[in-house]
Amino acid sequence: MKKIILGFLIFWFNFSLLHAGSFYHQPPSTVLQGEKLRLELQSMDFDGALLYPTVYYRSLGEFDFHALPMENDGYLFYAEIPTTRLNPGKVQYYFAMQGPTGQPYTFPEGAPYSNYYEIEILPANQRTPIKKIEVNLISPEEDEVLEPDEVFLAFSIPLDIEHPEKWTYRITIDGVDHSSRLQTEGHVIYFTPSSVRSGSHTVSFKVYNPDGILVGHKQFQFRISDMPSKNNAFSYKGSLFLDNRTQTIARNNLNYTRSGLRLNLNYRKFQLDTRLMLNSNESADRQPLNIYSARLKYQFSYKYYLYLWGGDVFPNYDPLVLQGRRIRGLSVGLTSKFFNFDYTQGQSLRAIEGQTAADDPARIIRRGTYAQKFVSLRPQLNFGSHFSWALNLVNGRDDPASIQYGGNPKEYLVVGSSLDINLHNRRIVIHGSAQASIKNVDATGEIDFDTLATTLDLSESEKNMAERIINIFTKPGFLTLTPGLAPLPTFAFNVAARFNYFNNSLSIMYKKIDADYYTPGNPFLLKDISGIFINDYLRFFNNRIFMNIFYNVYQTSESQGIAKTSSKDIGASISLMPQSNLPSVSLTYINYKRQNDVTEEDSLFIPEDNATQSIGLSGTYQFFAGKIRNTVSVSVNHFLRDDVYKISQSQYNLFTVGLRNYFPFKLVSRFTYSKSASEFGAMDVKTTNDIVRYTIGLEYIIDNFVGNSQLKPFVNGNFQTIENSTLSRTYKRQNFAAGLYLRTKRLGNLSLRFDYINYGNFRDYKDTILSTRYELFF
Incomplete structure (x- = not known):
């Protein structure tokens, strides 16, 4: 129970660190709407094999999380969430992945049931007023039609700007950032893309002054002809990286290296995208860490194409x-105006042999993992741009011959349909999905x-239905008739339906998902749940x-009898x-209620009869001193769990104040003070934990360090004083970090x-981590 309570504390500790087992995560500071929200997860030790890393995020009040696969660039796993479609306010998120033997994990621990990270999205109009400049478009002309190999983008800024090399320029094409490849010649900034697909494209070019404030913006469209280029032009672009990490964690010394290469080749309407990731932790006794991938596309137009994808898809x-x-x-597929299609075949789990006892080879002490054969099929009909209907089939089957020492080989089959409707320029969006799952828990005999x-x-009607299902799916080999078949x-x-009208x-x-429903295509899916979830965002007074x-009203653990838990969530937040x-x-207020029929005498289940309230007040203010x-920010959070079972009661209070300074000579300093007080249980089992934390940081930007390079050294310090009633003592903890970025x-x-x-005096550990990374874009 204490782990659950501590999970709630992390939920409210907005800048807390995740260092649970093998991973480390630090939530970023607040983000302005329209900027990319970058979330990073770092691997901390050799045993931390991370498979299928995914970040799940949602706006406050939504029940469903949106999934975004994370990039695996060395020891650093990251994802960039576009905030243009997120409303200002709180955003909750967590990470999910598989371990080396296929078991699922989530970070922070307990997600998504009782624990997530949280960050605030601020409206873009909070920027301090500043004198704007006019950005002139040199090439191409707006709405100009170009050949694929004739794209040259060029802009100019006013000539009265001194030292334009000290300004920052950002360019995106269709939302993809290409800023690292911009070139400057005095007051002219230009960029030549390696390849641009046919069709219409939107370019956004932004200019930031030396203080990092947006002062100029130019957005326009151009079009690439659908006809093949008159020139036999060949183009390419790519990137590579090399990481090395040397660390001592809890007296365990590790040194490992990771590297990667991405290469995109284009010739007329053909495009080949390749990806290679190498990890020194790769081993035959764990799930794959290396990634090999090549995707060939033939483009009919900028939206429609054929593709052949091999390797890791x-x-x-x-x-x-x-x-x-x-x-x-x-994976092979087609994307077209009237019909989409995808067929994928391969292996979703690698075979890992089990282990037997040295003194008794017949006794298995660790069961292995079977290789899992995977097949998926999805045909989709498109009726104009407003309606689409798809059929889905996913099949996963363990290969009994792949290992000698394992449990029961299993088979899974999912079939169903998906429907998408959008009307009135996507002001009305409806999505429906109905899927059926059949599984075989013992595919032997x-x-x-x-x-x-x-x-x-089985009853007579159930028997007739079961016989038809078996006849349909056993003949093509999706399932086998064995004693474990259900x-x-x-x-x-x-x-789900979304309506966007009147601000x-x-x-x-x-949503309703049965307890026994399982899909090999999404092992992290929350099951045994049903309910209705309503969320409303409103804007008033010109977005002020x-x-x-x-x-939300829903039930979890529906199949668990007395453990069936009824939940009611209600909350509101208002931002001025x-x-x-x-x-x-x-200002934010949330009330969660949980109740089931489990009593304290039922040791198999956790009793729930509680109400959890949280109130948060925060403020941000930007000002100039000379x-x-x-930027100064202040927040106060109060958390209270009122539980019939007093041992599960808890309360938590957190006060945080932060100050960030941007000096005109490219120095940025920050200081944060926070104090938290928490209580767990009641009366004779009551424990307290108080934490005082100071964080300081400095970074300095040196332009034109060598040529046109930029050097940014930084140093951070984190000082904590912890007083715990269980330990009956006070101890201190410090974390120092220093480094540099050369671009x-x-x-x-x-x-x-x-x-x-x-x-400090809590543990006799002196942990160190040395990380180096080199990356090149070409």
Whole structure:
């Protein structure tokens, strides 16, 4: 129970660190709407094999999490969430992945049931007023039609700007950032893309002054002809990286290296995208860490194409069917105006042999993992741009011959349909999904159908249905008739609608997923749940006031009898964003209620009869002190769990104040003070834990360090004082970090970071981490 309570503390500790087992994560600071929210997860030790890493995120009040697969660049796993479609306010997220033997994990521990990370998205209009400049478009002309190999983008800024090399320029094409490849010649900034697909493209070019403030913006469109280029032009682009990490964690010394290469080749309408990832931790006794991938596309136009994808492929169908799963095999498909198609075949799990006792070879002390054969199929009909209907099939089968020492080989089959409708320029969006799952928990041996039906005690109607299902899916080899087959399907349904009218975004969803429903295409799917989830975002007074209201009524553990838990969530937040020279303020209230029929005498289940309330108040203010731009933030959070079972009661209070200073000579400093007080249990089992924390940081930017390179050294310090009633003592903990980033336009980027962690008189550990990384874009 204490782990659950501590999980809630992490939920409210907005800048807390995740160092659970093998991974480390530090939530970023607040992000302005429209900017990319970059989330990073770092591997901390040799045993931390991370497979299919995915970040799940949602706006406050939503029930469903959106899934985004993470990039695996060395020891650093990251994802960049576009915030343009997120409303200002709180965003919750967590990480999910598989271990080396296929077992699922989530970070922070307990997610998504009781624990997530949280960050605040601020409206873009909070920037301090500043004098704007005019950005002139030199090439191409707006809405000009170009050949694929004749694209040259060039901009100019006013000639009265001194030292334009000290300014920062950003360019995106269709939302993809290409800023690292911009070239400057005085007051002219230009970029030549290696390849651009046919069709219409939107370019966004932004100019930031030396203080990092947006002062100029130019957005326009151009079009690439659908006809093949008159020139036999060949183009390419790519990137590579090399990571090395040397560390001592809890007296365990590790040194490992990771590297990667991405190469994109283009010739007329052909495009080949290749990816190679190498990891020194790769081993035959764990799931693959190396990635090999090549995707060949033939483009009919910028939206429609044929593709052949080999190696490690990541098809995405529907969250209830296939999402974020790496398949080592082959995928072939078509995307067209009237019909889409995907077929994938390969292996979703590598075979890992089990282990027997040295003194008794017949006794298995660790069961192995079977190789899992994977097949998926998705045809989709498109009726114009407003309606699409898809059929889904996903099949995963353990290969009994792949290992000698394992458990029962299993088989899984999911079939179903998905429907998508959008109307009135996507102001009305409806998504429906209905899927059926059949599984075989022991695919060994043989049995006739009548014996199986008698064993399962099927009624006559159930027997007729089961026989039809077996006849359909055993003939193509998706399932086998064995004693472990459960021929009657379990189901998963999801219907969601979103309405965007009158500065209001209303989402309504109904979801029901059976306890035995399982798809090999999404092992992290939350099951045994049903309910209705309502969420509404409102904007008032020219986007000066934002409000979010949500109401969820649902049941979990529905199949567990007395452990069936009824939940009711209600919450609201309001954010006042006045003129940019005034502070912004946000107020949040949430109430969660949980109840089931489990009593304290039932040792198999956790009793629930509680109400959890949380109240948060935060404010941010930007101001100038002379030429120094400052941002001050203050937040107060109160958390209270009122539980019938007093041992599970808890409360938590957190106060945080932070100050960030931007000096005109490229120095940035930050200081944070926080104090938390927590209580767990009641009366004679009550424990307390108080933490005082100071964080300081400095970074300095040196432009034109060598040529046009930029050097940014930094240093951070974190000092904590912890007083715990269980330990009956106070101890201190310090974390120091220092490093530098060297960025060049042609020779690549180099980063170096050293961390030192001292646990004081709590543990006799002196942890160190030395990380180096080199990356090059070409």
